[in-house]
Amino acid sequence: QKEVEQNSGPLSVPEGAIASLNCTYSDRGSQSFFWYRQYSGKSPELIMFIYSNGDKEDGRFTAQLNKASQYVSLLIRDSQPSDSATYLCAVNFRYNAGNMLTFGGGTRLMVKP
């Protein structure tokens, strides 16, 4: 059973602060890792993906991967009220038949002005 765990939150941070979102996964064979943002009533929107251990930065977002600890995180710098959403961690395992993306339960982020 492949599991992806996230703290459901809500995580509340003041505007301008750094928001830190964490995710752990159970399957050591997992190969790629994604962060999606989902606003209420909307579909998931890709924020970042990461394949290799270490940090990957894209604008205000930094994804961190530690495969030995089976841990993925997302840092959001200079948080804005528009960042308030649910953040879904997703872990992919590639079979011969195709990709299997398993989602965590999501962390609800609230950025207060």
Place this chain on the structure above:
Amino acid sequence: DTEVTQTPKHLVMGMTNKKSLKCEQHMGHRAMYWYKQKAKKPPELMFVYSYEKLSINESVPSRFSPECPNSSLLNLHLHALQPEDSALYLCASSQEAPPITDTQYFGPGTRLTVL
């Protein structure tokens, strides 16, 4: 362009109705997916098509019937649904031709209500 489109945006149907959800992408992706998402829950995978062939069926009840007419289109045929099937139905696609990436792009979803 990373656009996946879905129609209709909203659908209300009775338990005896037959309806279809449609999904389209023009990114040249050869893998397409159907997910179901209930309120305050993550998306759950239903079906995976790879090169127009059904490759993964996550033990979905037969009242949901997927179809992939060509590499750009994905349908989900609905028949004799139950009220508990009410949810947001999401379509996604990903590239399968080299360079292979696993990134899935989601459509806006169809909000389904079964009365």
